[in-house]
Amino acid sequence: MKRAHNFNAGPAALPLEVLEKAQSELTNFNNTGMSVMELSHRSKEYEEVHNETIDLLKELIRIPEEYDVLFLQGGASLQFAMIPMNFLREGQTANYILSGSWSEKALKEAKLLGETKIGGSSKEDNYTYIPNEIDVSDDDAYVHITSNNTIFGTQWQDFHIETKAPLIADMSSDILSRPLPIEKFSLIYAGAQKNLGPSGVTVVIMKKELHEKTPENLPTLLKYSTHADKNSLYHTPPTFAIYMLNLVLKWVKENGGPEGIEQRNKEKAELLYDVIDRSNGFYIGHAEKESRSNMNVTFNLQSETLNQRFLEEAKEKGFVGLNGHRSVGGCRASIYNAVTKESCEALRDFMIDFQNKNQ
The missing domain is CATH 3.90.1150.10 (Aspartate Aminotransferase, domain 1)
Known part of the structure; x- marks a missing residue:
């Protein structure tokens, strides 16, 4: 069958080589007699996939040891709430740079949980550009940006923000599309369904020191430390999505x-x-x-x-x-x-x- 010219915004195109590899292993992964979808997430066969995927991300993005790599669920949209829940304390203000609809949605969730401000915006010009005039403070709880704006077609060409506050980025739609100055960021999150794989898994890369900011009274699953402590295996992860992410990362490396x-x-x-x-x-x-x-x-x-x-x-x-x-x-x-x-x-x-x- 002829392949479509797939320009979907997400879930989006996957490499044909990746799909064919998954197809060849679909009913018998690694001679287990089972699909990777049928494996226990506690099994040796799945844990090898899981840990190799983390290692591939660390290699490709050049992630230093002081960062955790997490596989979560709920898409980037759940991160909109988890970030202020974990890092926005009473008496602090979270700073959001608005460059499109998704940054607006992130701000909306943060407003439910604490004090916020807008440190830059191009909304008045219908988000035709990335804001150049940025107001940030070292006292901000964190500064949040959206690195690529799918709806309006704009992208941060460089990350012209200088602050001692944690810099957090939603990179759902351009992660691994170019080299990344990882040390500039305290936390990066990305839904997989655009550049990393199928929908179902969200990658979070965060500095370990951020765990100290998390309040004790959060629900267990909404604490980043819960997932960091258990290598993203506290509960059943989206195993097939992580397997597909593994294959995509290998494809990126080969290319x-x-x-x-x-x-x-x-x-x-x-x-x-x-x-x-x-x-x-x-x-x-x-x-x-x-x-x-x-x-x-x-x-x-x-x-x-x-x-x-x-x-x-x-x-x-x-x-x-x-x-x-x-x-x-x-x-x-x-x-x-x-x-x-x-x-x-x-x-x-x-x-x-x-x-x-x-x-």
Whole structure:
């Protein structure tokens, strides 16, 4: 069967090699006579997968020893609440830099749990850029950013925040898409379903010293220390999602690690942005150039009628997931790590052809 050109925003494309490897092992993993989905999470066979996955993350992201690597559930959305529950104490203020809808959602949860402030925002300009004017303090409980904004197609090109307060980042949509200055962050979290694997597991990378900030009266499962103390095996983890994460990490390593993946992602993004920039306004990019995302290319056409015609014809040609988010409309091509250059070339050619036929 011919593979679709998958530009879904999440759950998103997975490498074909990873899917084929999982398929080959689906009913008999490592000669156990069972699927990895059937293994006990306490078994030797599963624990080897679990620990190897942690080691691969440490290797690829170059995570120092003073960090824990955790596998949690509940997606990034649960992290929106867990972070202030663990680290926002009475008398402190959590600082949120707003660059899109997901940072707004993170702030909304924190407001339920303590004092917050907005240290920077591009909301007044419909999130067309990453905020440049940032107000942070060493006394902040923590500073929270969203590194890539899937809905608006903007991305932090560098992390221009200088503070002694813990810097926390939601990297759900661009983790492992490029090298990462890990030491700059106290905590990073990422839902897997865009760059790391299927939905179901959330990766948290955090400095061990943060555990000291957690109050004693939190429910057990909502304490990061619970999961750190038990190597993310306090209760049944999402074993199949972690196995798939393991295969994706091996694929990243085989493709040059974050450095190799970054070059590949830049080439893919340039294919599409070049069409937008050369279209004389036929395609209208949402993000300002210096803030453009290499993960989500967002654009509109000159009318809603053209938007709909573009999306309908694209679907007929085998392109999937090009609708913009329901909150903003328009078009969006999510070109995460596993989306092939060939799919981006096909979309580029379709965009050029569609313009020639409709201008």
